[in-house]
Amino acid sequence: MKKANAAIKPFYLPALFLHVIAGISLGLLYVHYYGESDTLIYFQEGLKLNELLFLDVKGYLNFLWSNAGDDTFLQTLVYTDKRALFMVKISSLVLLCSLNNYWIASIYFSVISFLASWQISNLLNYYFPSKRNAIIFSFLFIPSVVFWSSGVVKESVALASLFCIVSNFIRLYKDGKLVWWQWLMMIICIWLLYNLKYYYLAVVIPVIITSLVVKRIITYWPKCLFIQELLLWLAIFCTFSLLVTQLHPNFYPSRFLSVIYNNYLAFIANSAPEDVMHFQYLSENWINVTLLSPWAFVSGLFRPFIWESTNALQTIAAIENTCFLVLTISSLHGLKTLAKHPDRILIFATLIYCFVLSVFLTLSTPNFGTLIRYRVGFLPFFIFLTASSSPIFNLIINLLSSIRQKLVGNKP
Structure with a gap:
C-alpha cells in the first residue's frame, strides 16, 4: 500500500x-x-x-x-x-x-x-x-x-x-x-x-449495509445477471431504509414529506427570489416528489446555472457547476460498460447514494448558497465517478502533464 x-x-x-x-x-x-x-x-x-x-x-x-x-x-x-x-x-x-x-x-x-x-x-x-x-x-x-x-x-x-x-x-x-x-x-x-448531519448517515448506512449483503449473496449466486443484482440491491436497500426511518423523528414516514415541504416553504419565504430554486408542483405527495426527483437531482448537482447567477459568489459556483456538467455529459458513455465492470455494485451504490441525497437535500434546501454547502456530502463521490470515465478529464490531465514536463525539462 x-x-x-x-x-x-x-x-x-x-x-x-x-x-x-x-x-x-x-x-x-x-x-x-x-x-x-x-x-x-x-x-x-x-x-x-x-x-x-x-x-x-x-x-x-x-x-x-x-x-x-x-x-x-x-x-x-x-x-x-x-x-x-x-x-x-x-x-x-x-x-x-x-x-x-x-x-x-x-x-x-x-x-x-x-x-x-x-x-x-x-x-x-x-x-x-x-x-x-x-x-x-x-x-x-x-x-x-x-x-x-x-x-x-x-x-x-x-x-x-x-x-x-x-x-x-x-x-x-x-x-x-x-x-x-x-x-x-x-x-x-x-x-x-x-x-x-444525520441525513448523510441516514443514506450512507443503508447503502453500505446493502452493498455488503449483496456482495455476500452474489458469491453464492455466480450466475446472477446484472439486472438481477440491481433489483436485489434495490429491494434490500428499501428494506434497510425503512428501518432507518425510525432513527430520527424527521424520518418517520408520517412526517417525512411534511418536513421536506415545510423546509422548502421556509427557505422560499426567507430568501430572495433569485437566490432559490422554485419547484412549483412540490407538495406532501409521493407522486409529485417522484416526478420532481430527476430535476431535483440535476439541480442539486449543477445549479445555479450561469444565467441564474446574480452575484460574484453565485457566478463562481455557476462556473464550477458548468465544468461539472460538461464532465458528466462526457462520462455518460461509461454507462454502456457498467454491466461488465468488476466493481459495478460499488458504482451503482455510489450513484444511488448521490441521487437520494441530492434529491432530498435540494427539495428541502432550495437556497443556492446553503445547498452548495450541504452537497459536499455527495459531490466528491459523484465527481469521482464522472471524472473516472470522462475523456475530457483525461485530456485535460494529459495536457497539464505535458505542460509540466516542458516546464521541468521533460524530467519525470
Whole structure:
C-alpha cells in the first residue's frame, strides 16, 4: 500500500495548504462580508463554554454530557438546536487547544478535514490505482468542497466523519475485515455524523449495509445477471431504509414529506427570489416528489446555472457547476460498460447514494448558497465517478502533464 500511495504523495502539501487557506478565507468572508453567521457563532458560543469551564468545571462537563446547566448560562447561548449545540461543544474543545483564537481553531478544523480527505484518497488509490487522477481531483481539490468543508463549520467534522466511514466500508467490501481500532473509529464517526448531519448517515448506512449483503449473496449466486443484482440491491436497500426511518423523528414516514415541504416553504419565504430554486408542483405527495426527483437531482448537482447567477459568489459556483456538467455529459458513455465492470455494485451504490441525497437535500434546501454547502456530502463521490470515465478529464490531465514536463525539462 505504501508503494501505491507514493504516487500521490507530491499532492500532500498542496492539498493541506489549500484546505488551511480555504478555512481562513471562509472566516474572512463571514467576518467582512456576511457578518454574524454560523462559523462566528460557533466560535463565540465556544468561548462562552470555555469561560464556564474556568468558573464551574462540573457545570462544564455536565453541559458537554447532557446539555444541562445553569439556567442563567443557558439563556446566554444563541443556539438551542441539538446539532448546533453539538458543534458548539466541539468548537469549545478545539478552542482549548487554540488559545481561544478563531484563526488557529480554523486551521485545526481544516487539518481534520484534510486528513480524512487524504485518508480516503490513499485508500481509493490503493484499490483503484488506474483512477489516480480522478481520485486526487475529486477528494482533494474540488474548490467548493474544499472551501465549504474547511474552517469552523459543521461540514469540516461531518465530511471527515463521512470519509472515515466510507473508507472503512471500502476496506470491508474489498478485504472483508477491519482491525479493532478501525471499528472503533467507525463507531466514533457514526456518532459524530449522527449528531451533526444525520441525513448523510441516514443514506450512507443503508447503502453500505446493502452493498455488503449483496456482495455476500452474489458469491453464492455466480450466475446472477446484472439486472438481477440491481433489483436485489434495490429491494434490500428499501428494506434497510425503512428501518432507518425510525432513527430520527424527521424520518418517520408520517412526517417525512411534511418536513421536506415545510423546509422548502421556509427557505422560499426567507430568501430572495433569485437566490432559490422554485419547484412549483412540490407538495406532501409521493407522486409529485417522484416526478420532481430527476430535476431535483440535476439541480442539486449543477445549479445555479450561469444565467441564474446574480452575484460574484453565485457566478463562481455557476462556473464550477458548468465544468461539472460538461464532465458528466462526457462520462455518460461509461454507462454502456457498467454491466461488465468488476466493481459495478460499488458504482451503482455510489450513484444511488448521490441521487437520494441530492434529491432530498435540494427539495428541502432550495437556497443556492446553503445547498452548495450541504452537497459536499455527495459531490466528491459523484465527481469521482464522472471524472473516472470522462475523456475530457483525461485530456485535460494529459495536457497539464505535458505542460509540466516542458516546464521541468521533460524530467519525470
